[in-house]
Amino acid sequence: MSPALLGWLERPPSGTALVDVRAGRSWTYAELAAEVLRRAAAIAGRRKSLVACLCRTDAQSAIAYLGAMAAGHAVMMLDGTAERDTIGRLLDLYQAEFLLDGEGCERLRVSNGPIDDELALLLSTSGSTGSPKYVRLSRHNLDANAAQIVQILDIDGGERAVQALPLHYSYGLSVLNSHLLAGASVVFPGAGLVRPRFWEAMREHACTSLAGVPYTYAILARIGFEHTALPDLRTLTQAGGRMEPETVLHFGRHMIERGGRLVVMYGQTEATARIAYVPPDRVLDKPDRVGVAVPGGRLSLADDGELLYEGPNVMLGYAWRRADLAAGHVNGGRLATGDLAGVDDEGFYSIVGRKRRVAKLSGQRVNLDELEILLMGHGRVAALELSGRLVLVRAAGATTPGRELSRHAGDLIRLPTRLIRVLDVDRLPLTSTGKTDYGTLADELAASDD
Amino acid sequence: MSSAQDGPDFDQLLSEAFTAGLDLPADTDVTTLAFGEHRHWDSLGHMSLVLALEQTFGVSLGDEDVLEIGSYASAAAVLRSKDRAGS
Numbered sequence: 001m002s003p004a005l006l007g008w009l010e011r012p013p014s015g016t017a018l019v020d021v022r023a024g025r026s027w028t029y030a031e032l033a034a035e036v037l038r039r040a041a042a043i044a045g046r047r048k049s050l051v052a053c054l055c056r057t058d059a060q061s062a063i064a065y066l067g068a069m070a071a072g073h074a075v076m077m078l079d080g081t082a083e084r085d086t087i088g089r090l091l092d093l094y095q096a097e098f099l100l101d102g103e104g105c106e107r108l109r110v111s112n113g114p115i116d117d118e119l120a121l122l123l124s125t126s127g128s129t130g131s132p133k134y135v136r137l138s139r140h141n142l143d144a145n146a147a148q149i150v151q152i153l154d155i156d157g158g159e160r161a162v163q164a165l166p167l168h169y170s171y172g173l174s175v176l177n178s179h180l181l182a183g184a185s186v187v188f189p190g191a192g193l194v195r196p197r198f199w200e201a202m203r204e205h206a207c208t209s210l211a212g213v214p215y216t217y218a219i220l221a222r223i224g225f226e227h228t229a230l231p232d233l234r235t236l237t238q239a240g241g242r243m244e245p246e247t248v249l250h251f252g253r254h255m256i257e258r259g260g261r262l263v264v265m266y267g268q269t270e271a272t273a274r275i276a277y278v279p280p281d282r283v284l285d286k287p288d289r290v291g292v293a294v295p296g297g298r299l300s301l302a303d304d305g306e307l308l309y310e311g312p313n314v315m316l317g318y319a320w321r322r323a324d325l326a327a328g329h330v331n332g333g334r335l336a337t338g339d340l341a342g343v344d345d346e347g348f349y350s351i352v353g354r355k356r357r358v359a360k361l362s363g364q365r366v367n368l369d370e371l372e373i374l375l376m377g378h379g380r381v382a383a384l385e386l387s388g389r390l391v392l393v394r395a396a397g398a399t400t401p402g403r404e405l406s407r408h409a410g411d412l413i414r415l416p417t418r419l420i421r422v423l424d425v426d427r428l429p430l431t432s433t434g435k436t437d438y439g440t441l442a443d444e445l446a447a448s449d450d
Numbered sequence: 451m452s453s454a455q456d457g458p459d460f461d462q463l464l465s466e467a468f469t470a471g472l473d474l475p476a477d478t479d480v481t482t483l484a485f486g487e488h489r490h491w492d493s494l495g496h497m498s499l500v501l502a503l504e505q506t507f508g509v510s511l512g513d514e515d516v517l518e519i520g521s522y523a524s525a526a527a528v529l530r531s532k533d534r535a536g537s
Contacts, residue, residue, distance in 0.1 A: 081489060192493040195485060196517050219493055222500075224513030362494065416473040416490075416498060 005143050005181055006070055009033045013183035015157060020059035021201045022190025027059070029183065032066075039067025042105055048115045049073045049097035050122075050325065054080035054087070055168040056102070058188050062167060062176055064100035069139075073098075074115050074325065076122040076134070077168035083411070093132055094122075095322040114326040122319060123170050125269045131370050135170075135269045136316040136325070142177060144312035145272035148294040149178035152277045153209075153235065153263060159184035160232070162207040164193060164216065171239050174273035175211050193219050199228055206232040213240030215363035217247055226254055234260040239267055239274070241360055242351060248287035256284075266290035266351070270335050272313040275299070276349060289348040290341075299349055306355055307341035310334050357438070359385035366390070366413050374412055378405050382428055382436045386445065390420045393441060395428050463506055464526055471495070471502030484521040503529065 008017075012029035019026040027035065043051060051068035055061045055077050068075040076094060078087055080101070091099065095112040098105060120142060122134040149155070161179050163186050165172030179186045189201035193216065202210070210233065212220070217238065236255055238248070243264070252262045261280035264287075267273050276299060278291035293299045297311030310333055317330035340353040357368040368383040375381045375392070378400040382393040390413075392405060402422035410417045429440040461481075468480035472490045485491050491499070500516050503509075503525060509532045511519075519525045 192486060192496070194493050194496040194517060195520060199517075215494060219497060222497065222513070223516050227513070410473070416495070418470070418473060418498075 005139070005146055005177055006036075006066070008180065008183065009036065009070060013157060015183065016160075016185045017180065018059045018062060019185065019187040019205055020190065021188060021197075021205070023059065025059065027063075032063070035063055036066045036070050039063060039100075039105075040071035043068065043071050043073065043098050043100075045071075045073075045111075047111045048117075049111060050076055050094055050115060050322070051098040051100060052076045052078055052087075052091055052094070052096040052108075054078050054099070054101040055166055056080040057163060057166055057172075058102075058190070060102040062186070062188075064102070064105075065167065065173075066180075068098070068100060069120060074119045074122065077124070077173065079124075079166065079168050090132065093321050094134075094319075094325070113322050116316070116326055116328050118316060118328060119325055122325075123173070123269050124168065125365075125367075131367070131374065132320050133370065134319045136319050136327070137272055138316055141272045141313050141315060143181075144296065145174065145274060145294075146177040146181040148296060148311075148313065149174055149274055150182045151295050152265075152274075152279075153178070153237070155179060155182040155184055157183040159209060160187055160205060160207045161185070161209045161211065162187050162189055162198075162202050162205075164189070164198075165211055165213070170269040170273040171211065171213070171267065174267075194223060199230070202230055202233070208232050209235035209237065211237045211239070213363055214238070214243040214247070217243060217251060220251070221247075230258075233258065235263060236260070237263045237265060239265040241363060241365065245287040249284060252283040252287065264289075264291065266349075268335070268337060270315045270337075271297075271309055271311065272315070274313075275309050275311075275337070278348070282348075286348050289344070289350045291348055299343075301341060301343060302336070304355075305340045305342070305352075307337040307339045307349065307351070308334065309337060357384075359383075359390065361385065361388070361390055361413070361415055362419060364413065364415070366415070371409065371413060375405070375409060378408070380428065381405070382438070382441060383409075384438055384442060386442065388419070390415060391423060391445065392420065393423045393425055393428065393445070396424050396426055398424065460526075460529075464503075464522070464529070467502045467506040468499065468522065468525075470506075471499035473498070481522045485519075499525075507532070 008029050012033045017027050017029045017032040051073045053065050053075055099108055118138040119136055120139040121137040125135055161175050167173050176186055187205045187207055189198045191197035255262045262283055263280050264278040265274050266276040274294050276291045276293050278286055300308045302308055314331055314333045314335045338356045339351045341349050341351050343349050359366045359368055371383045379398050384391050406417045406420040406422050429437040431437045465480050472495050507529055515528050518528050
């Protein structure tokens with residue numbers, strides 16, 4: 001039986017739970033518990049509702065999320081910086097009863113359809129903010145994965161994490177959840193990594209850990225992180241995509257020099273957040289691995305090389321609309337990751353490719369099939385990744401100007417349009433079943449580039 | 451020889467670097483922009499902006515410059531100081 005994520009509501013540990021630097025406020029666990037229960041009471045109801053939470057990287061967003069969880073409702077995490085239209089469409093599609101925005105709380109509609117008893121959280125998997133596809137997670141999933149993370153990172157009450165990643169992103173949320181489970185502190189710095197205030201906040205609040213995606217490390221290398229005084233920093237974690245082994249080695253060695261460690265992890269929203277990790281004492285001799293399964297989980301390979309994971313943190317299933325929230329478990333604790341992997345003689349796994357068409361663009365995972373569907377209003381478009389760029393290919397005769405198509409795609413997946421190319425071809429090659437033939441298309445594009 | 455940092459086209463060049471670096475429509479008033487106040491100017495956009503500034507002005511920005519730039523005005527000040535320093 002894993003400890004419960006909200007266990008501190010009844011028995012708050014001593015010490016600080018949250019610090020919000022911009023707001024100039026902090027909350028002890030006792031203060032946080034009182035505030036969370038007050039927020040929960042405002043949306044309490046006999047029927048289980050869907051509560052949409054607009055996430056910004058601040059303490060009020062975290063408190064809103066915790067309040068909705070404490071009320072026993074299902075919570076949908078939305079990117080608070082997304083376009084209003086995008087948010088409105090999702091609220092309609094999922095018929096959310098409440099919308100929490102910072103300290104604000106709005107009742108959107110009366111109860112609107114059954115929600116499974118176990119469902120606690122909806123998280124988006126894709127970089128496309130408009131995508132209707134969400135992962136359904138239970139309280140058991142959240143409790144289990146937070147406990148797994150506490151164990152692999154050895155988080156105790158003395159830890160203070162700086163929250164540099166968004167709360168609507170599974171990795172970002174896992175930082176908050178695991179630290180609250182351990183009775184540790186989370187500091188919202190109120191500024192981005194490239195602002196001096198971020199680093200001042202880390203120093204002033206004695207932060208011991210920083211979680212980053214590969215892009216974070218590219219920024220750290222550019223702003224002279226190695227020479228930045230951070231006397232309390234002990235742990236850097238990295239997840240959210242493959243990082244170059246040279247970069248892993250560089251930061252792995254640097255953290256050892258600082259008397260700390262780099263922990264490389266692997267995960268998916270479909271497994272709440274984390275699936276595997278490289279024990280930090282092995283990071284220098286296994287810089288290209290995703291490592292071993294988190295405690296209580298098990299990794300294996302399917303016949304075709306696909307990485308399979310079993311564990312208590314595997315999602316209930318997906319959702320595309322309100323009606324899906326009534327569904328229960330569909331996975332039986334097993335997840336086909338969609339990643340192709342290999343395993344070495346010590347049982348360390350490495351990812352060698354993707355089974356599905358997912359591109360990593362500018363650090364974000366973009367499901368190319370989903371993007372094509374979202375762009376269907378402009379006619380048939382084939383999306384593919386070529387040398388770090390998103391290429392949108394369409395058959396001659398398309399009416400939308402290329403610039404407009406590229407801006408729309410850029411807005412959907414938050415990609416600068418300079419990384420998007422729109423190409424018009426005579427015709428899109430098709431397979432015998434009428435699907436786009438991406439292999440042939442990529443070959444044709446490569447040939448015409450010469 | 452007059453360099454870009456003190457030529458009459460300084461503001462024009464700086465505006466173009468902002469538009470390109472932050473991927474903004476050409477008619478955006480960039481002179482009032484500050485980090486975090488436009489959707490495109492997040493940490494990711496910042497790195498792209500820094501690259502555009504380096505390319506446009508032919509300078510190399512150090513660690514501290516990257517952190518110093520937080521608005522159109524501070525970017526202008528950093529680039530002008532590069533010129534005075536003769537870099």
